[in-house]
Amino acid sequence: MRLTNAKSVKQGIRAVAARAGVSTASVSRALNNPGAVSPSLRARIEQAIDALGYIPHAPARILSSRRSRTLGAIVPTIDNTMFARGIASLQQYLSSVGYMLFLTTSGYDLDVELQQARNLISRGVDGLVLRGDCHHDGLRKLLADNAVPFINVGIYQPDRPYPCVGTDNEAAAHRAAAHVIELGHRRIGIVSALQRNNDRASARVAGFRRALTENGIELPAQWHVEVPYTLDDAREAARYLLSLKDRPTAVVCGNDVIAYGVLLEAERDGFSVPRDLSVIGFDDLDWSRHLRPSLTTIHVPTGETWQRAGEYLVRSLAGEQTIMHREIDFSLVVRESTAPPPNSLK
Amino acid sequence: MRLTNAKSVKQGIRAVAARAGVSTASVSRALNNPGAVSPSLRARIEQAIDALGYIPHAPARILSSRRSRTLGAIVPTIDNTMFARGIASLQQYLSSVGYMLFLTTSGYDLDVELQQARNLISRGVDGLVLRGDCHHDGLRKLLADNAVPFINVGIYQPDRPYPCVGTDNEAAAHRAAAHVIELGHRRIGIVSALQRNNDRASARVAGFRRALTENGIELPAQWHVEVPYTLDDAREAARYLLSLKDRPTAVVCGNDVIAYGVLLEAERDGFSVPRDLSVIGFDDLDWSRHLRPSLTTIHVPTGETWQRAGEYLVRSLAGEQTIMHREIDFSLVVRESTAPPPNSLK
């Protein structure tokens, strides 16, 4: 169903050109590089454009120019406050510089991530924002083969050859554990997120463990539990830890949601936080300062992190010089959920 | 920088065709409609495809076929659990049927929403998912002019000529208010979300008010407060309400976050919930059943709602018959935060 009556064109750049009495080249120039066209022409063209309600056709533009002004992002899930925030921030930034964002989710599955990347590349994205540096081997090859710029966000690994922006999770976790150690705790449990395919979770566990080791503290195997990112699972883990005859006086958590679960369950089981049990989180979500007791945690500036990731790619694409590894500072926020251990258990 | 040495093509469908010794048409067919090509050819083509690591170029495909298999969604913000969930669900569904999603945010600004819609249409989306039916006049015109299918999600308005899917917020809010009235409350305050450009919030307020009116209950002006979607603002509103010499015995809230704020602040100010004050929310977020006291609220199946929105568009695009107005059931979940009013204040 192609209309070959080439006489008049209903829409598109040709219609605009016809109405303004100029060539399509001029219209294109007026749109993409207004300075390259004389003011009089530009005015005529602009008038024609909004007389016709002309909307440029991005796919055609991409096809012809080989640039899409679109970035792709693959996150494990959007149903996680930290990612939702990061994406919101990234999206807002990109939109402010005239870029768009294709968002997809992988569900922590490396194969799916690879598939999504293929999908995004096929869509013509100019660059890719990835979560962490835990990827399918095929993904690296894919990115290299297609010369797609990318950045790993949420981690800081200055020694790797890939660009990244994020906080040093290992160091931050170390700081968290150090905090409860400084308070006098020696019986410390860990409730972490699932480490599989999640370098952020692993780095945090590594940081916790290093702090313990450095202080000559042993970690009984049953004091380290891994749980999915839900309040229910965290509560179950807490119930288990607190039911041990030999139980910790402090629990360091892989993220705030886990900490909330531990807090809630401890209270429910009749333990008073921080008197009977100290709890420390990681991320500093909104709830942390509203809870009662409020949660001591590690503050991570997610919004900034993701925005910087966007900046990195946009600048790189513009040919500017950019910093390959950018560290985002974390900070320990001490609130009410941590205190020295009870004397009897010191 | 165009390479005109038409002898051999490095990549693209023509390279695949050359390698497989067939025409580009056959390759295209093998890709889009495998049944239309003989098994032997298909095999040769598939082999050529992954020998070359060929990835189809979506923009070219869109340009040529006039279909993008992409939907656009415009939400006020992604930094809101309900929207994040909805989007996650929509995204997952679309991905399962081979569609992609362009996500943008409007920040509750109708002009921005219009702009984003223009953007998405320019990107070649096949359809649009919009939040509610509170849009810029220009948006309706834009959609009509460009014949873009769309659906309003999160509301139920069977009397309007536009497709929609969602719960009847007015009725649900009415149910919530009726619940506290049934418990014996006559002194009922409202803390709602900002109603400006938010038909969902308005509908809920309307439902609350209708329930009061129907039961001959008056609402003093100072007992209705509007607040942004944050715990802090909700707490401030609660502080204000509870500080009135003449204060309500129950507060109906426009959403769960607001209810959390009211709950937290009430407790902080020495009120016991539900003994001194009943609180009811709306949305049924995760926290609602974990809080202490747990929150009585209206359960809204967000995930299902957004998925149905996707289904509607995908089916319409496939030419199937579809239901224009679909209602998603809500339900009242009674938990611990509501109880009869104290005798002294009945």
Next chain:
DNA sequence: GTGTCATCTGAAAACGGTTACAAAATAGAC
């Protein structure tokens, strides 16, 4: 008035696919 430059403008060839149409191959009926 003429020549030189710089600046604007337009014609037309890509960009990488899809698809209408025609041609070729195959199958089935006699």
Next chain:
DNA sequence: GTCTATTTTGTAACCGTTTTCAGATGACAC
């Protein structure tokens, strides 16, 4: 084996832009 109906394949036009290249225009100095 011939003829027709059907299926498979190929040719080439087209989708709506950008961009190269060359030609037109205008400014300026002489």
